[in-house]
Amino acid sequence: MPDADDLVLRDLLAALAEEAGAMALDYARRGMRTWTKAGASPVTEADIAVDRFLKQRLGEARPGFGWLSEETADDPSRLDRREVFIVDPIDGTRAFAAGLPDWTISLAVVRDGRPVAAALAEPVAGRTFVAARGHGASVGGRPLVSLQRAGIDGAVVAGPKPMTISAEKAGATALPKIHSLALRFAKVAAGEIDAGFAGGQSHDWDLAAADLLVQEAGASLTGLDGTVPCYNRPVPTHFPLVCAGSPLHELLRQVVGEDRRRGRTT
Template identity: 45%
Template structure:
C-alpha cells in the first residue's frame, strides 16, 4: 500500500470521529434503564445502547471504507471478512455490564486490522471524557497527550489487575511481590490503564475476543508495552476463531518476566 503510514493515520481520524458519535449515542441511554437482552446462553448482556452505537459505527466506517471487512461483537459474523486484508474490529460498548449498572468505566473500542495486526485504534470512554488513540508508527495518546507504560521499580510490588486466583498464582514467582488492583469492568480500558502507567500489568483470562483487544493492543504497543500469549507471541487478529487463550500485558521491560511468572496459569 503506498504511504501506508498516511493511510493508517487517515483511518485513525475516521475511527475517532465514528467512536465519538457512537459514544455520544450510547450516553443517550446511560443511567436511563435501557432495554437489555442476554446472549451466549444467558452469560453476556447486550443493551439497546450497544446496538445503537454499533449501527452508527457500521454506517460511518463502512460508508467511508466499503472495501474493508467487518467484525463486531454486535453483528452476526460474516466469513467474507477472512478474504479482506483490512478489517474493522469493533466493540460498540466494551464493559456492557458496567454500562448497565451505571458505572463510568466502559468505552467504545474501534480498530483497523491489516494482515492480522492492528494499525489504527481508538478507545473512547465518554462518561470519563477520555480518548485513547494510536496508529502504526505513531505515538499512543490520551486526550492528545503522549502516554507510556511504566518501567520496573525494585522499590515496590508490581501493580496488576487480574482475577484473584490468577494474582495469587502469580505472586510466588514475582520477586518484588504483587499488588492486586480492584476489578476493572472493561477489558479494553484495563489495557489502556497499562498503556498510561496507572497500573503495571494485567492478566487476561482465556476467551477474550478480537473486539475486546485489537484497539487496546495497538495503543499499548505504541505506549512501549505489549500484549502477548503465554508463549510470548503477539496476537493475530481476523482469524476464523476470534477468541484467545490466557494473555499477559505490561510495559516491554517487564513483559518477558511476567510471561515467565504466569506461564503455569495457562487455561485460566
C-alpha cells in the first residue's frame, strides 16, 4: 500500500536536492579544488560541502534514519535502521569537474532494502526528477512514462561499451557516455532513451533514487539474472544491471547475459 509519509519524504528530498544543486553550481562558477581519493576517483570541494549540507539537513529532519553516502565514512549502524538516507552528493563528479552538464544530486530513502522516496536534481538542465513508492514519478510536474519497445532493433541505449556492444550487434544504437549513472537510468524512466546499463561495482548511492524513478515509470532495473537490487547491505555494491521497459528489458537481459557467458565481452 502507498504510504502518505513517502510523499512528505519525496518533497523533503526534492527541496534539498535543489538547494544542493544550486550550491554545486555556485562552486562550479567560482572554481574549486579537486583531488583524487582512493580508487583513483575524483572528488571536489563541492562534493564535500554538499555532502555535509545534506547530512545535516536530512539528519535534522529525520534523526532516526540511517545514512549512507559516497562522501561519508560508512557507519555500520545504518544496518540496524529500517529506513536509511542513501545519497550521492554529486553523481558524475568527473563531468562536474570538467564543466560538462551530465551530473546530478541523487537522494533516496530506502526502507527494508528498497527505495520508497527519491529526488534526482539535474542542475544544469534546471529540472528535478521525483518519485514516491506507489505514487508515481515525475519531472517538472510531468508524469514519467518509460518507453515500451517490442524489440532491440532501433533501440537507443547507453552504458559501458562491453554491454552496449552486445546491444548494438542486435540492432540497437549506443549513445555517448552519460557520466551520471543515476541520470542514465532517469532518462529511461522519462522515455528519453530506451535502455541503460551499469557495469559491475556500481554502488547504492548511484542507483537507489533512479531505481525508484524507473519502477514508478513502468520500467525495470535488474541484474542480468533478473534479480531486483537490494540496498543498505553490508557491502553496498552491485553486479551488472539492465534498465528498460518491457519487453525490451527481458530481450537485453538475455542478449547481454549470453554474450558475457560466452566470453564475448569483458
